[in-house]
Amino acid sequence: MMDWKEIFTPPFTTDEYNPGTIWASNFEMVTTPTNLMDIAADNYVFGAERAMETIVEAMNAKCEGREPKCPMKLEDIRYEGSKDSATVYFTAYGDKxxxxxxxxxxxxxxxxxxxxxxxAIQDAIGQFIVESVNDANKITEGEQK
Incomplete structure (x- = not known):
């Protein structure tokens, strides 16, 4: 079976024209937004654009084996597999x-x-997104207060 990195080649980017869309360096679309609201509910989340920058930085840092420099902390992130919806949810914000x-x-x-x-490929990249963000959260613990 192919590895997800053969399909979605790192590094990853997002752009100002498609907020919530993550692109692989080989121009394959990794994610699209299903629900991105600007949330200012706590000290960590200030908007969808900043959240996407955080996710991309966490993913790239994990691929490159370096410490992430995320602009915020995203808590309670989970992935629902491809048999359900192939969706990454940020549950701390009520799946908003x-x-x-x-x-x-x-x-x-x-x-x-x-x-x-x-x-399996779709689920692997979905789980990778969750793992990347969770790893970044451990590093940024206490920095974003």
């Missing part, structure tokens, strides 16, 4: 922020993967 993991059409279309393999 979520991003959908992309790639199903690419994986089952041009890459000609069977659904089980495509789901």
């Amino acid at each position: 922020m979520s991003i959908e993991v992309r790639g199903w059409g690419l994986l089952t279309g041009p890459k000609n993967m069977p659904p089980k393999e495509a789901a």
